Amino acid sequence: MDYQFLFDQFNARQSGIKQSQQRRLYHCLRDTILRGQLKAGMQLPGSRTLATELKVSRNTVLYAYEQLITEGLLLSVGRSTLVASNLSTLVSTPVAANITKPRQLSARAQLTPWPTDPHGAFAAFMSGVPALAHFPIAIWRRCLERVWRELNFQQLDYANAVGEPILRVAIAEHLTSTRGLVCSAEQIFITDGTQQSLGICAHALASAGDIVWIENPGYGGAFQSLKAAELDVRGIAVDAEGIAPTKKEWEKFTPKFIYTTPSHQFPLGSVMSVVRRLELIESAKQYDALIIEDDYDSEFRRDGPPLPAMQGLVADAPVIYLGTFSKTLFPALRIGYMVVPKGLVEPFAGILKLGHLRGRSADQLALAEFLRAGHFANHLKKMRRLYAARRDALVAAINKHLGHIAIIYGGSSGIHLTIALPEALNDVSISRAALAQGVYTQPLSKLATGSVLCNGLMLGYAQVPEAEMDKYISLLANVISEYV
Template sequence: MLLRPITFVRQSGLPIATQIYLSLRTSLLNGEIPVGVRLPSTRDLATQLGVSRTGIVSAFERLVAEGYLTSRVGDGTRVSEIQIDKTAPAVENVAPARLSKMAQQVIQTSPRGIMPLLPFRPGTPALELAPLELWGRAMRMACLEAKPDALDVSDSLGLPKLRQLIAERLYRTRSIVCEGEQVAIVSSSQQAFYLIARLFLEQGDEVWLEDPGYFGARRALFAAGANIVPVPVDKDGLDVVRGMQRAPNAKLAYVAPSHQFPTGYTMSLERRLALLAWAQSSDALIVEDDYDSEFVFEGPPLAALYSLSKHARVMYIGTFSKTLFPAARLAYVVLPKNLVEPFRCIRRVTDGFTPTLLQHAAARFLAEGHLDRHIRHVRAAYAERRDALMDAAKLHFNGLANLVVVPTGLDAVAWLPPHVSDRAVASAAHKQGVETFSLSQFAMEPIAQGGLVLGFSAFSADRIHLAASQLAKVLATF
């Protein structure tokens, strides 16, 4: 006896046995087949439906295993005595789970989906220049040479060989003196921010954050319960005096001293030393985000803030998302020695470790010199694209916006006249197929002058000139 017909579609990608199981389960959960009713035999039901008996047997076995049906020799298959709430609303009408206030605020500030890459999206490397053949060869060799232990659970801090290679490279390129044991491999800078916050912050602890500043760091720190204190940024970087006035006892300070995002400013030596002195006197720690310092176009690169710290007050974060591509999902943290073991423990309770085979591939890629060669190659390309943006700005932005010379990084700021809303311009530009972020959207407090963050690294000179022309037409309407 069946009070509700079993429905299935023969040409569906879903196996008929699965469709029959789902149809019967729906009827049982809705109480459409009374408790105790004996179902037709699998042979009879297969004949009625015109399907293989094997599929019916498979569906019945699943329903018996899950408790919807009972089957006894000589008594057939009957509906179990399951408690059904017939007044319960359909699943699609059930109210969503009650989210925490933190989750609600994170959702409000998080981007919605992945949008197509358009000029001038900032912070994006030239994906068409990614060394996929070399990276693929490194991945292939990592798999071919992998021993069984490479497939097991791995050290939460990462592969020792990769950590050592990163430490050696940081000494050459960023003047950082550290041991491989102090390097922790993570999946992204974002994860590093969150882990550091969970490691050191209690709910409501104050954290200095550059303002305007990188909202990825803001979201991660907020999600960890931080009380974020916006600290103004000017041409010399983070204003340490203002930070001390606003939150002298903050537990952490987040800075990008080599190339502040989104303003592009570099922190002066005086400010760097003042920040380190404050951290020492206040027993605070500094998170240094060094996301794109590899791409210096004019003059020698500045040494990392970490290299100036004499009292183990700085945690340095680097990433392969900019030097290679975001899908690499590889970043790293350089930790003071006394924080290595605590970081290992806090990493274990999140995702445990970064995929080991991926780390083996990255180690081979670095050891064979491919990363250094790739960076030299794209640095030259980015310099040309930067020049193209500067030329396009001179040609099209005359009086409409002031593009500041870019000595380093992947993007630049076009400052707008005081009376122009950068958010309104960015919104209007997007409707014309130009993606640019307003400076004010990165700020927690009102800013004196609006601007547009223009990424150039991911786009050819032709696309840059075309997009600049389109943006100029938008600017002319304000």
């Protein structure tokens, strides 16, 4: 066996990785044994002999041998060092010849994303991403630095499972003053975002096979969370006022809970009227169902003041309110929250303490300071003006390049709008072709949660500067023209 050749080959594969000669030789021999190049029972050279051949110190060889003996890959028999003879079931064939056996995912995991994840590289009209370049990062950094200066070693442990008390208080103050919620800090539970909030609700409020409702078309992330919990997800059609369940649906498919986005329906953008909100609350009470109100981007309403949240419309409303800072601040913050009815405070606290260990106390404390010092309110004011201007530029560009073929929905609020396209056009094919041009448009047909299909494209405009809006819509129009 040419050990110098083996060592040189291994070094070539590990180029750029810094490690001592001892560790390098140990990994080389270990790798060679596991690849089957050094057979079971084979005798290795003495430590002096191998050291001379490889031009390394004897201690380097002794270290490698001793480590491999400890791991059971080598045996010391008298003065000889042998490859262990019980490795036949552990040693693989050479890597190049390995064939990976495919594994079938569980039924819960059979969910198809659309069509690729563009995050990490800019693509125009990505939905759900705010104007990150306008986030006041210097102010946020100061909040974090102040928190870290005052943090004690005890706060490096797992955080409070329900969230930092000071942040819960700050969120309660914000929601009661700006969104009309009626709640106390004890009803607020901090999560890693809306997806985790939904997952907790799905497992806490319904058993496998139970019926739950979601809007059709609706938020794909909610659909995936509910399906992953093995629930019977029923898509309920939306109209110009939001989700519109019929009496027959209430009676025949009574849900455990209803997921809805009343302040800016995802993806069509309709705003649920107060009358419809009250009707939904009354029906939920009658049929003993809960409402999960996802208020994901209601802070950015432009055509009139924001409507009050469903949670605060009536006393003891059967509503769990979900919020997130991903749209108002930045997605990487990964902080969201739930506001649960008083009767669910104790059981939800127990669920979180048992199965959802929390961390990142510093981020929560910094966010509490950001809220209470007025930085959050100031940031929202600036973003409302910015997004209004970008929405107007987008609408003007759509009317200019696509006005003859597209109908605009949902531009009155949030950070995305939707265009409906003629049924003859394939929105999936258009989306794929547009993505190749650097334009990310989510096809509405992929957001159907029932039999009703909507044909069109969802456009997130928060990250696209006004001056570039016309350029990107012109690109999209050229793509669409190929399918007309």
